[in-house]
Amino acid sequence: xxxxxxxxxxxxxxxxxxxxxxxxxxxxxxxxxxxxxxxxxxxxxxxxxxxxxxxxxxxxxxxxxxxxxxxxxxxxxxxxxxxxxxxxxxxxxxxxxxxxxxxxxxxxxxxxxxxxxxxxxxxxxxxxxxxxxxxxxxxxxxxxxxxxxxxxxxxxxxxxxxxxxxxxxxxxxxxxxxxxxxxxxxxxxxxxxxxxxxxxxxxxxxxxxxxxxxxxxxxxxxxxxxxxxxxxxxxxxxxxxxxxxxxxxxxxxxxxxxxxxxxxxxxxxxxxxxxxxxxxxxxxxxxxxxxxxxxxxxxxxxxxxxxxxxxxxxxxxxxxxxxxxxxxxxxxxxxxxxxxxxxxxxxxxxxxxxxxxxxxxxxxxxxxxxxxxxxxxxxxxxxxxxxxxxxxxxxxxxxxxxxxxxxxxxxxxxxxxxxxxxxxxxxxxxxxxxxxxxxxxxxxxxxxxxxxxxxxxxxxxxxxxx
Amino acid sequence: xxxxxxxxxxxxxxxxxxxxxxxxxxxxxxxxxxxxxxxxxxxxxxxxxxxxxxxxxxxxxxxxxxxxxxxxxxxxxxxxxxxxxxxxxxxxxxxxxxxxxxxxxxxxxxxxxxxxxxxxxxxxxxxxxxxxxxxxxxxxxxxxxxxxxxxxxxxxxxxxxxxxxxxxxxxxxxxxxxxxxxxxxxxxxxxxxxxxxxxxxxxxxxxxxxxxxxxxxxxxxxxxxxxxxxxxxxxxxxxxxxxxxxxxxxxxxxxxxxxxxxxxxxxxxxxxxxxxxxxxxxxxxxxxxxxxxxxxxxxxxxxxxxxxxxxxxxxxxxxxxxxxxxxxxxxxxxxxxxxxxxxxxxxxxxxxxxxxxxxxxxxxxxxxxxxxxxxxxxxxxxxxxxxxxxxxxxxxxxxxxxxxxxxxxxxxxxxxxxxxxxxxxxxxxxxxxxxxxxxxxxxxxxxxxxxxxxxxxxxxxxxxxx
Numbered sequence: 001x002x003x004x005x006x007x008x009x010x011x012x013x014x015x016x017x018x019x020x021x022x023x024x025x026x027x028x029x030x031x032x033x034x035x036x037x038x039x040x041x042x043x044x045x046x047x048x049x050x051x052x053x054x055x056x057x058x059x060x061x062x063x064x065x066x067x068x069x070x071x072x073x074x075x076x077x078x079x080x081x082x083x084x085x086x087x088x089x090x091x092x093x094x095x096x097x098x099x100x101x102x103x104x105x106x107x108x109x110x111x112x113x114x115x116x117x118x119x120x121x122x123x124x125x126x127x128x129x130x131x132x133x134x135x136x137x138x139x140x141x142x143x144x145x146x147x148x149x150x151x152x153x154x155x156x157x158x159x160x161x162x163x164x165x166x167x168x169x170x171x172x173x174x175x176x177x178x179x180x181x182x183x184x185x186x187x188x189x190x191x192x193x194x195x196x197x198x199x200x201x202x203x204x205x206x207x208x209x210x211x212x213x214x215x216x217x218x219x220x221x222x223x224x225x226x227x228x229x230x231x232x233x234x235x236x237x238x239x240x241x242x243x244x245x246x247x248x249x250x251x252x253x254x255x256x257x258x259x260x261x262x263x264x265x266x267x268x269x270x271x272x273x274x275x276x277x278x279x280x281x282x283x284x285x286x287x288x289x290x291x292x293x294x295x296x297x298x299x300x301x302x303x304x305x306x307x308x309x310x311x312x313x314x315x316x317x318x319x320x321x322x323x324x325x326x327x328x329x330x331x332x333x334x335x336x337x338x339x340x341x342x343x344x345x346x347x348x349x350x351x352x353x354x355x356x357x358x359x360x361x362x363x364x365x366x367x368x369x370x371x372x373x374x375x376x377x378x379x380x381x382x383x384x385x386x387x388x389x390x391x392x393x394x395x396x397x398x399x400x401x402x403x404x405x406x407x408x409x410x411x412x413x414x415x416x417x418x419x420x421x422x423x424x425x426x427x428x429x430x431x432x433x434x435x436x437x438x439x440x441x442x443x444x445x446x447x448x449x450x451x452x453x454x455x456x457x458x459x460x461x462x463x464x465x466x
Numbered sequence: 467x468x469x470x471x472x473x474x475x476x477x478x479x480x481x482x483x484x485x486x487x488x489x490x491x492x493x494x495x496x497x498x499x500x501x502x503x504x505x506x507x508x509x510x511x512x513x514x515x516x517x518x519x520x521x522x523x524x525x526x527x528x529x530x531x532x533x534x535x536x537x538x539x540x541x542x543x544x545x546x547x548x549x550x551x552x553x554x555x556x557x558x559x560x561x562x563x564x565x566x567x568x569x570x571x572x573x574x575x576x577x578x579x580x581x582x583x584x585x586x587x588x589x590x591x592x593x594x595x596x597x598x599x600x601x602x603x604x605x606x607x608x609x610x611x612x613x614x615x616x617x618x619x620x621x622x623x624x625x626x627x628x629x630x631x632x633x634x635x636x637x638x639x640x641x642x643x644x645x646x647x648x649x650x651x652x653x654x655x656x657x658x659x660x661x662x663x664x665x666x667x668x669x670x671x672x673x674x675x676x677x678x679x680x681x682x683x684x685x686x687x688x689x690x691x692x693x694x695x696x697x698x699x700x701x702x703x704x705x706x707x708x709x710x711x712x713x714x715x716x717x718x719x720x721x722x723x724x725x726x727x728x729x730x731x732x733x734x735x736x737x738x739x740x741x742x743x744x745x746x747x748x749x750x751x752x753x754x755x756x757x758x759x760x761x762x763x764x765x766x767x768x769x770x771x772x773x774x775x776x777x778x779x780x781x782x783x784x785x786x787x788x789x790x791x792x793x794x795x796x797x798x799x800x801x802x803x804x805x806x807x808x809x810x811x812x813x814x815x816x817x818x819x820x821x822x823x824x825x826x827x828x829x830x831x832x833x834x835x836x837x838x839x840x841x842x843x844x845x846x847x848x849x850x851x852x853x854x855x856x857x858x859x860x861x862x863x864x865x866x867x868x869x870x871x872x873x874x875x876x877x878x879x880x881x882x883x884x885x886x887x888x889x890x891x892x893x894x895x896x897x898x899x900x901x902x903x904x905x906x907x908x909x910x911x912x913x914x915x916x917x918x919x920x921x922x923x924x925x926x927x928x929x930x931x932x
Binding site for chain 1 (some may be wrong): 542
């Protein structure tokens with residue numbers, strides 16, 4: 001007999017009275033004095049637990065077997081689906097046969113007891129924390145967010161391109177990168193000049209973990225028109241914050257013949273599509289997370305869907321910020337806005353998600369397209385409260401002479417980018433793209449304050465356990 | 467005016483006579499003596515090129531502008547869609563306006579001229595090779611294969627779980643791993659005992675690039691029941707073969723309450739679903755690749771869909787192989803079958819894809835479930851000609867005492883796997899899973915002999931360019 005996922009019961013794919021098998025784990029057990037036990041049972045297919053009714057009269061060995069069942073036990077249960085007379089649930093399973101598949105050693109010290117655990121504690125048991133309702137809900141939403149991103153992009157003609165993880169290119173320049181090597185670190189080969197001889201390393205040169213696949217993606221956009229990648233990216237920044245991970249997933253998109261305003265429209269359309277589908281498919285999990293976090297996530301997403309994202313010019317942002325107390329507006333133009341300023345803009349001034357666009361060229365990378373004013377670039381940052389930047393993108397400089405000038409101004413060696421410059425030498429086209437920090441999107445969608453809750457096994461400074 | 471993807475024209479989403487804009491690149495140009503030029507134009511949305519008709523009478527500056535256009539130029543074209551009188555194509559675009567967006571410097575030396583290039587040559591220009599028909603077709607098929615894998619697993623209730631890339635765990639033990647570090651290799655911190663002090667490294671210990679996310683995935687299967695991951699994996703093997711990459715993508719799947727025979731059925735169903743959808747959606751690309759490779763790929767996929775995969779016991783494979791000439795069958799039992807033997811089985815003996823199952827425990831990892839015979843494990847390898855193993859999987863050992871015994875026998879320290887053993891301590895369940903080498907699947911689906919053709923920027927020994 002094939003087991004029925006619990007979600008199918010609540011989606012009414014099983015008839016009342018039908019004999020079915022369910023497999024999964026015990027959330028909790030309570031007993032009445034009348035020789036009846038109630039087991040709350042889950043299998044991860046949905047948030048809801050199935051109430052299993054166990055009667056001493058029916059189940060053999062009831063006292064020894066059933067009364068020793070605790071939270072975390074795995075069971076195989078056969079029974080008849082019935083409408084519940086209790087108000088708490090619509091259905092219940094009247095069990096006719098229960099098999100204990102796996103017990104819990106030392107139940108009193110089971111790491112995932114049904115009492116409330118802090119997020120900090122749960123991170124220490126990341127291999128077990130998906131057994132909690134909250135991490136279960138986040139996992140289902142995370143999975144669906146990825147799925148709906150793929151669906152949206154497929155419907156819009158985008159091709160998925162796997163950009164490389166091991167790379168010799170440093171796109172962001174300013175980011176710290178992890179080194180990848182197959183050399184024996186205890187016995188490094190040394191050149192005549194006394195430096196490490198990376199020509200002996202696996203790839204014949206020094207290699208890193210990617211911080212972005214953008215440049216590779218641009219190569220594919222310049223032949224297949226609309227492309228994207230979804231993969232892990234890495235930053236060796238020793239920061240220990242709520243919004244940074246050393247290893248995180250990024251959606252990167254690149255499209256030819258697309259300008260900044262079309263890119264902004266596309267990113268807005270994509271987010272609205274994804275949120276709409278999440279609301280339709282994961283309402284139960286969103287309601288639960290809203291209750292747990294005290295944030296009305298459904299309202300937040302609904303508001304996002306029906307509103308236009310506010311677009312602000314960077315120079316107007318500076319004007320707004322200069323009116324803030326204690327703010328040195330004169331220095332603002334020289335650097336990008338700070339986290340504190342982001343918070344002020346999204347949570348106070350606009351009280352909304354905003355797109356800041358057309359930043360001064362000095363604070364943005366060489367590949368962004370210079371605007372006609374010769375001072376700003378065709379950039380866009382989407383800030384969503386409370387996590388800040390969730391998307392960063394721009395139109396790319398497609399003119400060979402101009403991108404060379406940018407590189408020179410920023411002290412970037414052309415030699416390392418000859419292949420990238422080929423894209424401007426041979427049939428160059430206007431093109432634009434963005435990167436979306438996926439864990440921040442999941443955090444926004446689930447109401448989590450810390451991105452460590454939304455990736456299964458977070459990698460942060462001094463932590464690569466599991 | 468928004469550009470129309472060329473695929474929409476061939477899918478008849480544009481009416482005859484309609485005025486449209488197309489954007490893309492020139493595949494070739496030929497001129498008649500009558501002041502008419504024909505441009506074959508592509509945008510990557512499909513294999514087919516759009517024939518653009520350019521008349522001197524209509525297009526201003528025809529001689530100077532149009533007659534200097536060569537392969538690789540990017541153009542923006544406005545024109546009226548028309549039925550073609552030529553036999554080669556159904557539609558053509560009668561252009562009324564053509565804008566040269568990007569030219570080609572030094573056209574005679576354009577790396578992607580329309581002449582035939584070898585795969586070896588194209589790998590040297592990986593940033594431009596997606597401009598060829600063949601790599602374009604492979605790219606579209608690769609993207610769709612990923613999409614249909616996600617669709618199949620979603621329809622079957624599987625959740626996508628992102629397993630970590632940076633890890634301290636070595637799943638396969640035998641595989642060579644890349645080391646990941648943020649230490650300054652020219653100035654490594656040394657402990658009092660004279661060893662490298664990895665406690666000073668980013669994660670506080672020695673870390674590697676993952677060879678498999680299986681163990682992490684098992685943790686999630688033991689709470690969410692059905693899970694999978696799709697991400698990059700790494701092997702620092704210095705092998706230089708047609709079927710190995712240092713960086714490759716892997717689909718890994720893990721499901722609780724699933725046994726070996728159900729796992730085999732699932733993998734077969736998945737491949738059939740994916741091939742069926744590829745046949746329906748990418749017929750044009752498959753036909754083209756069949757012509758180019760001399761392999762009837764459509765027939766190959768159709769045959770796969772209608773056949774049952776042949777399942778053979780490992781010990782029967784040994785009997786078959788022992789009948790081979792020059793084969794030392796007595797030694798066979800001690801190790802897994804070789805590439806040469808794989809070829810013999812799939813291409814000669816069975817002339818089909820086969821699943822070999824129930825291997826001797828000595829040649830398989832500690833986590834595989836011991837069969838009742840105490841000699842073999844519940845394993846399965848799917849071999850597809852000509853690339854060999856495409857899927858490897860097993861039922862996992864879920865019994866705490868048994869997996870501990872396996873570890874001891876294989877000399878694996880329990881200390882490093884305490885978290886993994888927790889899955890057997892707390893509500894353990896029978897479960898099974900497999901890993902699918904994605905590039906081999908793409909190679910099979912596209913008729914490519916070398917996996918370097920099917921990943922955009924291949925990483926192999928001494929090669930991490932682009």
